[in-house]
Amino acid sequence: MFGDQLVPTPCKVVARRDENSDTSTLTLAAPSQWFPGFRPGQFMMVYARGVGEIPLSISGDPTHADHTVVHTVRAVGAVSRALHEASIGDIVGVRGPFGTGWDLDSAKDDLIVVAGGVGLAAVRSAVLEAQACGRFRRVVLSVGARRPSDLLYRPDLDTWSRGDLVDLELSVDVAEPDWQGHVGFVTQSLNRLVLEPGRTTVLLCGPEPMMRMSARTMIGQGVERENIRVSLERNMQCGTGVCGHCQLGELLLCRDGPVVDYRAAEPLLAVKEL
Structure with missing residues (x-):
């Protein structure tokens, strides 16, 4: 676990690449910590200071563990827009990694x-x-x-x-x-x-x-x-399965997902997201 489950670790934006007009890839580094690694498919909660926090899939290379973590963010709301516009040297908060992977x-x-x-x-x-x-x-x-x-x-x-x-x-x-x-x-x-x-x-x-x-x-x-x-992606807020906002059927997606097999997902995908 990167830092505390509930307290974001400050990370500096050390690189960014614009993928297209509304999507950018950010490389984040924590000055005092070594990123512990992740399983492909897991996500982290990423915090834009003074705006809020959202879940983002980890999009980096799992075979190259170092002090950085890579996220790709599309500007669709207040938090994602703030992260999308982050510049090199800016500080964001990171918690995780959370959830299941592609295995x-x-x-x-x-x-x-x-x-x-x-x-x-x-x-x-x-x-x-x-x-x-x-x-x-x-x-x-x-x-x-x-x-x-x-x-x-x-x-x-x-x-x-x-x-x-x-x-x-x-x-x-x-x-x-x-x-x-x-x-x-x-x-x-x-x-x-x-x-x-x-x-x-x-x-x-x-x-x-x-x-x-x-x-x-x-x-x-x-x-x-x-x-x-x-x-599966729904309204994840805590990342730890405590708040219940990401409940979909019998699953808490931040804990039991986001990756699930289609036996479990098929009936759940019939439930429209609010």
């Missing part, structure tokens, strides 16, 4: 990773770990975005598109000039995959309709629900 150790031989929009931030660390461990027979990354200019992690996407460790599929809803890729839903790319269902684990993160459609597509191709894992 790649128990995954099968073929890994299918599906991300929509900023959901790529929650699976990036899993893809990096899958590359580093070298135990997977196949890694497929299917990424969807509204427009090509909305795609995150362009350096990573360029590297993955040229390498032989990850099969990269990009889809956008609306094409822009010079876009030569697929236009349509990520599920269309998934329908084209040739799978061995019994040897496949699927990781899903993105808008809930996208996760539902992607999970149904994979189930239709024979993948069992227990081999489909989704990252």
Whole structure:
């Protein structure tokens, strides 16, 4: 645990990269502490001084433990906007890591990773770990975005598109000039995959309709629900399972999630977020 569960550790912004017009990636460092490491899929509570605190997936490389932690934040509210606008040298508060991870150790031989929009931030660390461990027979990354200019992690996407460790599929809803890729839903790319269902684990993160459609597509191709894992995000406030704001059905997502298998998630995704 990084500092106290309930008291944020002050961290300095030591690097930032603008991913697109409303999304940035921040690298944070705590001067007096060594970051304890994390499991891909976990999150931290990140505090903008004087504004508030939100949960953010850890999007850094889990194979390179040091004194920093990496988060990607999209400006959609007061806290995320303040964090998105943070400059190098600014101080933010960090608690965690919290929650469950993607658990790649128990995954099968073929890994299918599906991300929509900023959901790529929650699976990036899993893809990096899958590359580093070298135990997977196949890694497929299917990424969807509204427009090509909305795609995150362009350096990573360029590297993955040229390498032989990850099969990269990009889809956008609306094409822009010079876009030569697929236009349509990520599920269309998934329908084209040739799978061995019994040897496949699927990781899903993105808008809930996208996760539902992607999970149904994979189930239709024979993948069992227990081999489909989704990252659920609701109103997390404490990170420790105490306040109850993130309750979804029988789960407290900051404690029992955010990553759960689709046997548990399927009925819960029918509950609309307020």
